[in-house]
Amino acid sequence: MKIFTSAQIRELDKYTIDNEPVKSIDLMERASRAITRAITEEWSNETPVVVFAGPGNNGGDALAVSRMLAEAGYKTTVYLFNISSHLSEDCATNKARLIESKKVRDFTEVTLEFDPPKLEAGTLVVDGLFGAGLNKPLAGGFASLVKYINASPAKVVSIDMPSGLIPEDNTYNVRANIIRADLTLTLQNKKLAFMFPENQPFIGRLKVLDIRISQEAMDATEAQYTILEENMIRPLIKKRNPFAHKGNMGHALLIAGNYGMGGAAILATKACFRAGAGKVTVHTPRYNNVMMQISVPEAVVQLDKEETAFTEPVDTEDFDALGIGPGLGQSEPTSIALIAQLRRANCPIVADADALNILGNRRAWIQQLPKGIIMTPHPKEFDRMNGNSADSYERLSKAVSTAKHLQAYILLKGHYSALCLPDGHVIFNPTGNAGMATAGSGDVLTGIITALLARGYKQAEACILGMYLHGLAGDLAAKKLGMESLMAGDIIEHIPAAFNYLSE
Numbered sequence: 479m480k481i482f483t484s485a486q487i488r489e490l491d492k493y494t495i496d497n498e499p500v501k502s503i504d505l506m507e508r509a510s511r512a513i514t515r516a517i518t519e520e521w522s523n524e525t526p527v528v529v530f531a532g533p534g535n536n537g538g539d540a541l542a543v544s545r546m547l548a549e550a551g552y553k554t555t556v557y558l559f560n561i562s563s564h565l566s567e568d569c570a571t572n573k574a575r576l577i578e579s580k581k582v583r584d585f586t587e588v589t590l591e592f593d594p595p596k597l598e599a600g601t602l603v604v605d606g607l608f609g610a611g612l613n614k615p616l617a618g619g620f621a622s623l624v625k626y627i628n629a630s631p632a633k634v635v636s637i638d639m640p641s642g643l644i645p646e647d648n649t650y651n652v653r654a655n656i657i658r659a660d661l662t663l664t665l666q667n668k669k670l671a672f673m674f675p676e677n678q679p680f681i682g683r684l685k686v687l688d689i690r691i692s693q694e695a696m697d698a699t700e701a702q703y704t705i706l707e708e709n710m711i712r713p714l715i716k717k718r719n720p721f722a723h724k725g726n727m728g729h730a731l732l733i734a735g736n737y738g739m740g741g742a743a744i745l746a747t748k749a750c751f752r753a754g755a756g757k758v759t760v761h762t763p764r765y766n767n768v769m770m771q772i773s774v775p776e777a778v779v780q781l782d783k784e785e786t787a788f789t790e791p792v793d794t795e796d797f798d799a800l801g802i803g804p805g806l807g808q809s810e811p812t813s814i815a816l817i818a819q820l821r822r823a824n825c826p827i828v829a830d831a832d833a834l835n836i837l838g839n840r841r842a843w844i845q846q847l848p849k850g851i852i853m854t855p856h857p858k859e860f861d862r863m864n865g866n867s868a869d870s871y872e873r874l875s876k877a878v879s880t881a882k883h884l885q886a887y888i889l890l891k892g893h894y895s896a897l898c899l900p901d902g903h904v905i906f907n908p909t910g911n912a913g914m915a916t917a918g919s920g921d922v923l924t925g926i927i928t929a930l931l932a933r934g935y936k937q938a939e940a941c942i943l944g945m946y947l948h949g950l951a952g953d954l955a956a957k958k959l960g961m962e963s964l965m966a967g968d969i970i971e972h973i974p975a976a977f978n979y980l981s982e
C-alpha cells in the first residue's frame with residue numbers, strides 16, 4: 479500500500495472524479511456511507527451522537543455522516559464550525575442536504591460564540607473538524623474544543639484523521655491540541671503520521687475504508703513511502719533448485735558475541751541457518767568456542783586470537799555475506815578491528831547493534847562506510863550515530879537523507895520498521911508485534927538478512943524479505959505462545975512456518 483501525501487490525495491481525488499466518472503460530491507457520499515457503516519457496526523442507534531464538523535471536506539464528510547446516522551434513527555446533534563464564513567463547496571452542499579433532510583433536529587452553525595454541549599460517558603463524538611487538509615497546528619477556539627472533547631468521557635470516532643494531527647510532520651505540533659480518538663476511520667490509505675509510535679494515542683484503533691479511489695491513478699502515482707503487503711513478498715521467495723548443494727546456497731560469515739554476550743552470536747547464527755544459508759561461519763572470541771559448538775553444531779566456529787573480544791579482522795574472500803555487530807562489545811581493540819573489517823570486506827554487509835554503537839562513538843568513521851552497506855539500528859542506536867531527534871518523523875527524515883548521502887540501506891527498527899533506500903524511498907514493514915520487544919529479537923533479524931544476502935538476494939530484497947519474514951515469524955510465534963512469553967529464540971523457531979506460509 480502506498481502512503482500518499484495530502485497534496486497527492488487531492489490529485490488522486492481529482493483524477494477519480496475526472497475519470498471514473500464520479501462527481502466530487504458523490505465521492506464524498508461514498509466515503510460517508512463507508513464511515514456511517516463502520517459506525518453503525520459498532521454503536522447501536524440508541525447511542526446519542528454529537529458531530530463536530532469543520533469548514534473543509536472533512537467537515538463535509540461529517541455532515542453527510544450526520545444525515546445518514548439521523549436517517550438510521552440515531553439522535554444526532556451537529557455543530558458546524560464556520561468561523562471564517564467560508565465552507566468548501568461539498569461541505570456547503572452537505573450542509574444544505576442536511577437541513578433539507580429534516581432528520582437532524584439539532585443543528586447549529588457556529589460562527590462566533592460556541593456553548594459546548596455536555597459530553598457524557600454514553601455519548602459518541604464524531605470528529606470531522608479537520609482531516610488531510612490540516613497544514614498547521616490547531617490554535618484558538620479549535621484547540622479549546624479539542625481539549626474539551628479529550629477531557630470528556632465520551633467515545634470519539636475520527637473521520638480520516640484525528641483532528642489536529644498533521645498527515646506528515648508533527649514535530650512542532652502541540653500534542654494537547656490533537657484529538658485522542660478511540661477509533662480512526664481513515665479513507666483509502668494510511669497516512670505517514672500513523673507509522674510513528676508517538677501518534678498512536680491520537681489514532682486509537684485504526685480502520686482503513688476502501689472508497690474506491692481510482693486504482694489506475696494510485697498505481698501511476700509515485701509515492702516516497704510504501705507499506706509492504708503480502709503480495710509484494712510472495713514473488714521474492716526463491717524456489718530451491720532440486721540440485722542445490724550447500725556450496726551454492728550461500729556461505730554467511732557472522733562476527734558476533736563478546737564475553738557475556740555469546741548468546742547474541744548463537745541467536746544470529748541459528749536464524750541465519752533457518753533463513754536458508756548453505757553454510758554459516760561464526761567468528762567469535764575464543765571464550766565462546768564450546769558454547770557455540772554445542773548450541774549450533776551446524777556452524778563452523780572461527781576463533782579470534784583474543785579470549786573475550788573481537789580483535790582480528792577476517793578475510794571475506796570465501797564468504798558471500800557478512801553480518802557484524804550482535805553482542806560484539808565496544809572496546810578500543812574491537813572498535814579498531816570493526817572499522818578495518820568494514821573497510822576490507824568485499825561482500826555485502828549487515829551492520830547491527832554494537833557495530834553501530836561503535837560508529838556512534840566515532841562518527842567520523844561513518845563517512846568511510848562502504849557503499850551499499852545495510853545498517854539495522856533501533857532508534858537509540860540511530861540517535862547515537864546521528865544525534866538526538868525530536869520525534870520519529872525527524873529521525874526518519876534523517877535516516878532518509880543519511881541513506882541517500884552514504885548510498886546505504888538503513889533499516890530503522892520499530893513497530894513499523896522503516897527501510898530507507900539509497901534512492902530516498904522508504905518501505906514500512908507491517909508484520910511483527912509487541913511480543914518481539916524482547917532481548918535478542920534484533921540479533922535474529924541480523925541473522926536472517928545475512929542469510930538472504932549470502933543466498934544472492936540484492937540488498938533491498940534481502941531487507942524487505944528479511945524484515946517481513948522476521949515479523950511474520952514473530953506473529954506466528956505470538957499466535958502460539960502469546961506475546962507475554964515470547965522470546966527471541968521463539969522467533970527463530972517460527973521462521974520455518976513463516977517461509978512455508980509465504981511459499982504456499
Ligand SMILES: NC(=O)C1=CN([C@@H]2O[C@H](COP(=O)(O)OP(=O)(O)OC[C@H]3O[C@@H](n4cnc5c(N)ncnc54)[C@H](O)[C@@H]3O)[C@@H](O)[C@H]2O)[C@@H](O)CC1
Binds near residue numbers: 613639
Ligand atoms: N480520497 C480521500 O481521501 C477523500 C477525502 N475526503 C475528505 O476530505 C478531507 C480533506 O479535505 P480538505 O482538503 O478540504 O481539508 P480539511 O477538511 O481537512 O481541512 C481544510 C480546511 O481547514 C483549513 N485549515 C487547515 N489548517 C488549519 C488550521 N490549523 N486551523 C484552522 N483551519 C485550518 C483550511 O484552510 C481548509 O479550510 C479528508 O480528510 C477527507 O475527510 C472525502 O470527502 C472524499 C475523498
Ligand SMILES: Nc1ncnc2c1ncn2[C@@H]1O[C@H](COP(=O)(O)OP(=O)(O)O)[C@@H](O)[C@H]1O
Binds near residue numbers: 892895909912914916
Ligand atoms: N512492538 C513491536 N512491534 C513490532 N516489532 C517489534 C516490536 N518491538 C520490537 N520489534 C522488532 O524486534 C526487533 C528488536 O530489535 P532490537 O531492538 O535491535 O533488539 P535486540 O537489540 O534486543 O536484539 C526489531 O526488528 C523490531 O522491529
Ligand SMILES: [K+]
Binds near residue numbers: 605637
Ligand atoms: K477528523
